[in-house]
Amino acid sequence: MKISVQxxxxxxxxxxxxxxxxxxxxxxxxxxxxxxxxxxxxxxYPGMTxxxxxxxxxxxxxxxxxxxxxxxxxxxxxxxxxxxxxxAVASGHRGDAFAAxxxxxxxxxxxxxxxxxxxxxxxTRWVEAKTSDDRAADRWEERKPDAA
Amino acid sequence: MKISVQxxxxxxxxxxxxxxxxxxxxxxxxxxxxxxxxxxxxxxYPGMTxxxxxxxxxxxxxxxxxxxxxxxxxxxxxxxxxxxxxxAVASGHRGDAFAAxxxxxxxxxxxxxxxxxxxxxxxTRWVEAKTSDDRAADRWEERKPDAA
Amino acid sequence: xxxxxLYFASVREKLGRDAEELELPADVSTIAGLRTHLRAxxxxxxxxxxxxxxxxxxxxxxxxxxxxxxKPGDEVAFFPPVTGG
Amino acid sequence: xxxxxLYFASVREKLGRDAEELELPADVSTIAGLRTHLRAxxxxxxxxxxxxxxxxxxxxxxxxxxxxxxKPGDEVAFFPPVTGG
Numbered sequence: 071m072k073i074s075v076q077x078x079x080x081x082x083x084x085x086x087x088x089x090x091x092x093x094x095x096x097x098x099x100x101x102x103x104x105x106x107x108x109x110x111x112x113x114x115y116p117g118m119t120x121x122x123x124x125x126x127x128x129x130x131x132x133x134x135x136x137x138x139x140x141x142x143x144x145x146x147x148x149x150x151x152x153x154x155x156x157x158a159v160a161s162g163h164r165g166d167a168f169a170a171x172x173x174x175x176x177x178x179x180x181x182x183x184x185x186x187x188x189x190x191x192x193x194t195r196w197v198e199a200k201t202s203d204d205r206a207a208d209r210w211e212e213r214k215p216d217a218a
Numbered sequence: 219m220k221i222s223v224q225x226x227x228x229x230x231x232x233x234x235x236x237x238x239x240x241x242x243x244x245x246x247x248x249x250x251x252x253x254x255x256x257x258x259x260x261x262x263y264p265g266m267t268x269x270x271x272x273x274x275x276x277x278x279x280x281x282x283x284x285x286x287x288x289x290x291x292x293x294x295x296x297x298x299x300x301x302x303x304x305x306a307v308a309s310g311h312r313g314d315a316f317a318a319x320x321x322x323x324x325x326x327x328x329x330x331x332x333x334x335x336x337x338x339x340x341x342t343r344w345v346e347a348k349t350s351d352d353r354a355a356d357r358w359e360e361r362k363p364d365a366a
Numbered sequence: 367x368x369x370x371x372l373y374f375a376s377v378r379e380k381l382g383r384d385a386e387e388l389e390l391p392a393d394v395s396t397i398a399g400l401r402t403h404l405r406a407x408x409x410x411x412x413x414x415x416x417x418x419x420x421x422x423x424x425x426x427x428x429x430x431x432x433x434x435x436x437k438p439g440d441e442v443a444f445f446p447p448v449t450g451g
Numbered sequence: 452x453x454x455x456x457l458y459f460a461s462v463r464e465k466l467g468r469d470a471e472e473l474e475l476p477a478d479v480s481t482i483a484g485l486r487t488h489l490r491a492x493x494x495x496x497x498x499x500x501x502x503x504x505x506x507x508x509x510x511x512x513x514x515x516x517x518x519x520x521x522k523p524g525d526e527v528a529f530f531p532p533v534t535g536g
Binding site: 081082083084086087090091092093094095096097098099100101102103104105106107150151153162164165167168171172175206 | 229230231232234235238239240241242243244245246247248249250251252253254255298299301310312313315316319320323354
């Protein structure tokens with residue numbers, strides 16, 4: 071398991087290869103979040119961030135068969151099209167890999183202490199939290215582990 | 219959009235980078251299927267394979283916002299831990315990227331004409347289709363596009 | 367009418383053949399009819415295409431059910447349920 | 452008791468401060484109590500920590516609700532709803 075909160079960019083191919091080196095793995099689901107058209111600065115809460123991500127990953131492991139997992143989240147100044155976040159989950163089962171990966175992303179969005187400040191032509195502004203992200207995270211409350 | 223059925227291996231990092239080069243994209247969900255512990259040979263139906271995958275991708279595009287999509291599936295002799303398939307979906311929305319990617323994988327498993335023949339110590343055997351794969355594909359029948 | 371018939375995977379292996387051009391009698395006009403017709407060859411054909419055996423079929427490279435019609439020049443394929451991905 | 456208080460993002464900017472060590476009066480024992488206590492400083496504090504403002508809080512780097520207790524030496528953080536990912 072690898073959790074990294076860093077300023078530097080990351081290499082998706084390398085990370086996916088790294089968690090794929092295990093013959094019991096049949097499936098790797100991954101997600102990359104990218105900056106759209108507006109440059110931004112990402113602030114975070116050092117210490118709590120890693121801890122919050124760790125708890126999300128642990129929660130995912132209680133729900134699905136997760137063989138390995140990598141979460142990388144950047145902070146600092148980011149330009150349009152830059153990579154922000156990578157979540158990669160390796161599992162023996164395709165469905166588990168997908169579910170755990172999407173779960174971790176949804177919870178990251180609502181529970182990991184990151185804040186985006188956009189640099190628009192009109193000046194800078196803090197991005198507002200989306201209720202759609204809360205709803206995405208809430209979905210998982212309704213479908214806890216298999217019949218548990 | 220890129221669909222490739224090939225003997226050669228593929229570079230996941232390169233493929234994900236390639237469909238990420240667009241500022242309207244915020245999300246790339248991807249899946250890599252790997253050979254587990256048994257070497258195998260993958261047979262396919264040239265012509266129909268590309269056509270079947272194309273139809274699955276088109277169906278995904280009618281259901282979700284898909285900006286770009288790459289599907290690569292190998293055939294021929296594969297060793298344990300080799301990559302078999304890559305599905306990568308770029309979208310403006312995280313939920314759409316995840317759903318379209320999983321949908322394409324589930325339909326690939328039941329509708330694309332590939333057959334695995336495993337080489338075990340006891341000899342070779344054709345892999346049997348799994349009812350769990352049929353169930354995974356059937357799920358999508360129940361949740362068609364938003365309220366449509 | 368003349369059609370092209372393809373066999374894949376375990377079906378191909380059992381039949382020892384991957385493709386053939388076939389002139390069909392007038393009463394064979396669906397996939398199910400073609401399957402019955404081929405089964406009448408007996409031996410490996412009766413076995414590989416047995417009714418009890420779950421097979422998938424395609425016409426002109428689209429999945430098609432047993433009742434699907436066959437036209438002259440069509441490409442018809444018989445194969446086991448797919449296992450890719 | 453003494454606690455360490457951290458401020459992030461728009462809260463930090465409005466207060467012009469990212470952290471402070473604070474000696475709390477005896478009647479302040481929860482996050483909600485601490486927020487009221489800080490608001491009493493007036494000005495930017497009354498505004499940034501206004502009751503109407505939706506803020507998240509953490510104690511010792513775990514998300515915690517307003518009713519969460521604070522102990523001596525705790526690290527308490529105030530910040531807006533998160534927007535990473």
